[in-house]
Amino acid sequence: MNYKHLKSSDPEIYKLVRAETRRQASELTLIASENYAWPAVLEALASPLTNKYAEGYVGKRYYSGNKIIDKVETLAIERAKALFCAEHANVQALSGTPANLAIYSALCNYGDTILGLSLSHGGHLSHGHSVSASGKLYKFINYEVDQTSEQINFEKLRQLALENQPKIIVAGFSAYPRNIDWQKFRNICDEVGAYLLIDLSHTAGMVAAGVLPNPTNLADVVMMTTHKTLRGPRAAIVLCKLALAEKIDKAIFPGTQGGPHENTIAAVAVCLAEAQRPEFKTYAEQILANAKVMADELKNLSYHLVADGTDTHLLILDLSHKNINGREAENLLAIAGINTSRSTIPFDPLPPTKASGLRLGTAAITARGMKETEVKILVKMIDEILKANDKKLAKQKKAEIKELCKKFPVQ
Ligand SMILES: Cc1ncc(COP(=O)(O)O)c(C=O)c1O
Structure with a gap:
């Protein structure tokens, strides 16, 4: 979008709009409630x-x-x-x-x-x-x-x-x-x-x-x-x-x-x-296919998923038997440029501010054109970051996420 008027009328807001646009382009959102609005929207x-x-x-x-x-x-x-x-x-x-x-x-x-x-x-x-x-x-x-x-x-x-x-x-x-x-x-x-x-x-x-x-x-x-x-x-x-x-x-x-x-x-x-449009059906099918692969890959890495998987665009990773809670996992992944949202799990012993789960969704990455191959790469990265529970490693992964984002620009 051309922000000619915003730039001269309010340079502070202009700069923030540009910065947020860049952030969205260079980070990933696995937040299940988020997506990229169509350019026409x-x-x-x-x-x-x-x-x-x-x-x-x-x-x-x-x-x-x-x-x-x-x-x-x-x-x-x-x-x-x-x-x-x-x-x-x-x-x-x-x-x-x-x-x-x-x-x-x-x-x-x-x-x-x-x-x-x-x-x-x-x-x-x-x-x-x-x-x-x-x-x-x-x-x-x-x-x-x-x-x-x-x-x-x-x-x-x-x-x-x-x-x-x-x-x-x-x-x-x-x-x-x-x-x-x-x-x-x-x-x-x-x-x-x-x-x-x-x-x-x-x-x-x-x-x-x-x-x-x-x-x-x-x-x-x-x-x-x-x-x-x-x-x-x-x-x-x-x-x-x-x-x-x-x-x-x-x-x-x-x-x-x-x-x-x-x-x-x-x-x-x-x-x-x-x-x-027919293309939207293809998109919606791919959202579900990506979520399924994400669930299967996580299960192969011995994560428990709430309700044992997904039929939709979202899944909830149960971290209650891992060495990390939902908030810590959310913060760690955010350092790598992977945005997620902590989530309580049923009968959660932790309060919602910490939570034992992490909610992941595939609508936004699918809107960028990512498919099963990229989902597998992402799951591997998420697993490495959560297992290491180390901010330094999460920071190192940010460069890989940026590269992936460049290949799949926001459309
Ligand atoms: C099931 C459901 N209902 C209602 C809402 C509320 O929507 P809004 O944030 O637009 O008020 C949400 C938001 O995430 C939702 O997931």
């Missing part, structure tokens, strides 16, 4: 659409001058509906957390009971953690994974639902590596009369590409962030049945937000157009 974000106030919805705005903006938002809505086979789409949510809060407010009253997976078992803060408004405003009850399989125990979940009669069950996670049996969630919701909210934030790209099952028809509401596997802007899409459309729309605007960010909505439309 960045251009849409930087467009004058940011200048327009468009409070309201298509054809019903509070200000004049929204004829073109209406076309932009309509494109985003229609593409989201088509890609995910949804009856209704709202593309105004600013991000995942506000979207979840809006959905809860649409479907529940404050204090109502909601079931969500515990954060330390793979859930998200906005699924009822006590530090989040979700946990303060609603009575969240956590379900957990099974201690042996480290996967959702549906019988226990069903019992919890029968005992507590929740208004909503939240399914969909931040650190859960296995495929989810969405139908089982639907069945439990039907039995107890709860809404099913599916949070597809992490796997939206693979679902859009058709390489993971699309659960939209089973859910009452689906929420997904657009900045992870979809390679879009920092935003969220909410899909729902027509019967809930008015409630959801009102909860987003005016319930919890004001003017929509139409430059971002244009960028959402752009990433959805990219996701319709």
Whole structure:
């Protein structure tokens, strides 16, 4: 991008933008929630659409001058509906957390009971953690994974639902590596009369590409962030049945937000157009193939993975029997230019600030064009660094990572 004006108007920010761009180019991200937005997405974000106030919805705005903006938002809505086979789409949510809060407010009253997976078992803060408004405003009850399989125990979940009669069950996670049996969630919701909210934030790209099952028809509401596997802007899409459309729309605007960010909505439309292309399916398949190889290679090196592997783009390395905790591993790898995120493992004896696990994801390295060969090189390097637990060695590896990055520029 040409930063001509930024350079002269604010040289300090200009320099930082350039420095961060260089950092992203010369380091790797295995952070499962990150990706590189498409160049066309960045251009849409930087467009004058940011200048327009468009409070309201298509054809019903509070200000004049929204004829073109209406076309932009309509494109985003229609593409989201088509890609995910949804009856209704709202593309105004600013991000995942506000979207979840809006959905809860649409479907529940404050204090109502909601079931969500515990954060330390793979859930998200906005699924009822006590530090989040979700946990303060609603009575969240956590379900957990099974201690042996480290996967959702549906019988226990069903019992919890029968005992507590929740208004909503939240399914969909931040650190859960296995495929989810969405139908089982639907069945439990039907039995107890709860809404099913599916949070597809992490796997939206693979679902859009058709390489993971699309659960939209089973859910009452689906929420997904657009900045992870979809390679879009920092935003969220909410899909729902027509019967809930008015409630959801009102909860987003005016319930919890004001003017929509139409430059971002244009960028959402752009990433959805990219996701319709055959090349995107190839990309999504490669994300999964890379994650599988990463899991197999780590297992060959006798690492334990939570739930024994992955069906998605992410895996969680269980370091509890190694000489290093999640935070130390994260810091050490960062010295080498490999960015990861520490993660609790189910029944973790350590607090989340330290954590016994390390979450790894393949969406971003795959976006740079890396395949199985590079994943094998990376796993070898990660293993060497973690085993040595030595900052000097990690520093030495930085040069190798830089070389690898040069061969696979951010696209
Ligand atoms: C499953 C899930 N839901 C919601 C969110 C929240 O998204 P945001 O950071 O955009 O608020 C995340 C973020 O990582 C997530 O993983």
